[in-house]
Amino acid sequence: MKILSAEKIREADAYTIKHEPIKSIDLMERAAGLCFDWLYAAAPKLFPDSISEEKDWVFYIVCGTGNNGGDGLVLARLLQRNGYNTEVAVVHVSDKPSKDFTASLDKLGKGKKSVIEIKKTADIPDFPDNAIIIDAIFGTGLNRPSEGIGREVIEKINQSKSTKVSIDMPSGLFDCDNAKNDPKGIVRSNHILTFQLPKLSFFLSENEAMVGAVHILDIGLHPDFLKNIDATFHYLTGSEAAEMRKVRGTYSHKGTYGHALIIAGAEGKWGAAVLASKACLRSGAGLVTTHIGTQGADILHNAMPELMIQHDKAGTHFSNLPDLSDYDAIGVGPGIGKSDDTVRALKLLIQEAKVPLVLDADALNILADNLTWMAFLPKGSILTPHPGEFSRLAGSKLSHFESIEKQREISQKNGIYILLKGANSSLSFPDGRVLINSTGNPGMASGGMGDTLTGIITGLLAAQYKPLEAAALAMFVHGRAGDLALKNQSVESLVASDLIDNLGKAFESLSHD
Ligand SMILES: NC(=O)C1=CN([C@@H]2O[C@H](COP(=O)(O)OP(=O)(O)OC[C@H]3O[C@@H](n4cnc5c(N)ncnc54)[C@H](OP(=O)(O)O)[C@@H]3O)[C@@H](O)[C@H]2O)[C@H](O)CC1
Numbered sequence: 174m175k176i177l178s179a180e181k182i183r184e185a186d187a188y189t190i191k192h193e194p195i196k197s198i199d200l201m202e203r204a205a206g207l208c209f210d211w212l213y214a215a216a217p218k219l220f221p222d223s224i225s226e227e228k229d230w231v232f233y234i235v236c237g238t239g240n241n242g243g244d245g246l247v248l249a250r251l252l253q254r255n256g257y258n259t260e261v262a263v264v265h266v267s268d269k270p271s272k273d274f275t276a277s278l279d280k281l282g283k284g285k286k287s288v289i290e291i292k293k294t295a296d297i298p299d300f301p302d303n304a305i306i307i308d309a310i311f312g313t314g315l316n317r318p319s320e321g322i323g324r325e326v327i328e329k330i331n332q333s334k335s336t337k338v339s340i341d342m343p344s345g346l347f348d349c350d351n352a353k354n355d356p357k358g359i360v361r362s363n364h365i366l367t368f369q370l371p372k373l374s375f376f377l378s379e380n381e382a383m384v385g386a387v388h389i390l391d392i393g394l395h396p397d398f399l400k401n402i403d404a405t406f407h408y409l410t411g412s413e414a415a416e417m418r419k420v421r422g423t424y425s426h427k428g429t430y431g432h433a434l435i436i437a438g439a440e441g442k443w444g445a446a447v448l449a450s451k452a453c454l455r456s457g458a459g460l461v462t463t464h465i466g467t468q469g470a471d472i473l474h475n476a477m478p479e480l481m482i483q484h485d486k487a488g489t490h491f492s493n494l495p496d497l498s499d500y501d502a503i504g505v506g507p508g509i510g511k512s513d514d515t516v517r518a519l520k521l522l523i524q525e526a527k528v529p530l531v532l533d534a535d536a537l538n539i540l541a542d543n544l545t546w547m548a549f550l551p552k553g554s555i556l557t558p559h560p561g562e563f564s565r566l567a568g569s570k571l572s573h574f575e576s577i578e579k580q581r582e583i584s585q586k587n588g589i590y591i592l593l594k595g596a597n598s599s600l601s602f603p604d605g606r607v608l609i610n611s612t613g614n615p616g617m618a619s620g621g622m623g624d625t626l627t628g629i630i631t632g633l634l635a636a637q638y639k640p641l642e643a644a645a646l647a648m649f650v651h652g653r654a655g656d657l658a659l660k661n662q663s664v665e666s667l668v669a670s671d672l673i674d675n676l677g678k679a680f681e682s683l684s685h686d
Pocket residue numbers: 182183185186200201204237238239240241242243244266267268269270271310311312313314315316317318319320323340341342368369392394
């Protein structure tokens with residue numbers, strides 16, 4: 174699913190109005206109608222248990238004077254028509270109200286309920302603590318950080334304990350970069366009813382306090398426009414991940430699915446090799462060999478009889494390169510440490526490898542100490558840093574938005590894929606595009622999760638997936654397996670082995686997406 178800028182969404186809006194064709198006011202009615210449907214279904218769960226009777230529910234709709242405010246007014250009318258209690262406030266953020274806002278206000282006026290006009294501080298009401306506040310002050314038309322009376326109202330809304338439901342966007346939030354935006358001037362939304370496509374800023378960690386659950390409402394923007402418009406950012410949905418999965422031929426054999434090499438583990442960190450190798454075996458590779466210091470070999474054998482083992486010359490860590498000619502995919506890094514001979518062996522691996530590499534953990538830390546090696550990585554290699562590793566690679570600590578920009582830059586410059594891990598992991602391609610992941614949960618913030626991801630990507634690469642598909646499908650399936658594992662665990666108790674146990678179900682679940 175494409176993620177478009179506010180500007181492009183406005184173009185989609187205009188294209189739809191012209192080519193569907195539909196009057197802009199009718200598109201607003203359609204959008205607000207979907208918001209009503211969502212609220213109607215969700216309201217019983219949104220109000221506190223103490224207010225279980227519908228007659229006691231209050232919807233407090235706070236509107237700006239643009240089309241976002243217009244959506245709010247139409248929604249208010251629909252709520253009133255269905256017998257719900259409403260309070261409607263209009264914040265005079267501009268003295269040039271939009272045409273559709275004015276038309277919607279006129280229609281609302283035909284009901285009898287009066288509207289609270291907010292023009293100055295003294296007009297701002299005390300918002301209740303147990304209502305649903307509908308935030309319709311600003312949407313995609315925000316053109317500068319919130320200021321004046323609009324900002325004052327936003328700050329007052331944020332003081333209320335009521336559930337906040339934002340129409341299209343939390344008011345005050347920009348669609349992409351919010352680095353120069355004061356979080357105090359942005360509604361801290363619990364639910365966002367966003368139209369057609371999500372906005373990039375919903376997925377950035379710096380906006381966590383303002384972005385609650387995101388619900389995408391399909392308002393029927395014109396499919397031709399959505400199909401033909403170029404997009405840098407994409408949100409990876411289940412059906413898109415499912416399309417990447419390959420069907421296995423009846424007459425295929427283990428040779429069809431390639432031979433993967435995992436280079437992982439060192440003294441005290443043999444578990445990293447176990448997790449990466451297990452995940453690799455469970456992700457489609459025909460054969461998996463793990464190259465490991467002799468002292469770790471028994472642990473691996475006992476954990477996985479299916480695995481083949483290649484002994485390193487050093488007993489305790491990765492120090493020499495095996496013959497690479499047997500392998501279709503190579504994953505390196507989990508738990509390998511940074512000994513001098515490990516650094517030398519990694520350099521040799523980067524020089525000698527003829528297949529794309531998957532680099533994780535200490536392999537990335539070594540790369541960060543030797544950034545000139547980046548240009549020598551086999552084209553299509555995949556780097557899987559977490560934010561700490563990425564800031565070492567990037568040379569400075571960056572906001573999430575800045576990290577994604579930097580991630581794109583490094584991918585394009587070096588012809589590699591970078592999978593920046595975290596809530597909403599992002600995968601950058603050599604052509605500048607970025608995929609944002611839609612699976613995963615906070616229980617996955619624990620040791621070993623990255624090792625399993627390395628194994629999954631390497632397994633898919635061995636099984637002849639192209640780097641783009643291997644990285645994207647692995648990112649999705651890894652999160653999905655984490656989500657499935659959570660059904661029998663809690664966010665506190667989830668560990669990487671639970672995720673591996675659910676890989677089978679995660680791959681299978683794709684056929685239902
Ligand atoms: N695109 C769609 O598919 C649909 C969108 N709908 C809804 O429309 C909004 C976008 O509406 P728009 O009128 O373009 O913009 P907004 O309502 O978000 O805001 C514009 C008004 O806000 C003023 N403004 C902007 N920034 C500030 C600020 N920092 N402080 C004060 N005032 C601000 C601006 O005033 P100017 O002074 O700049 O003129 C405007 O008055 C979209 O989000 C959807 O909710 C449709 O209804 C359905 C289809």
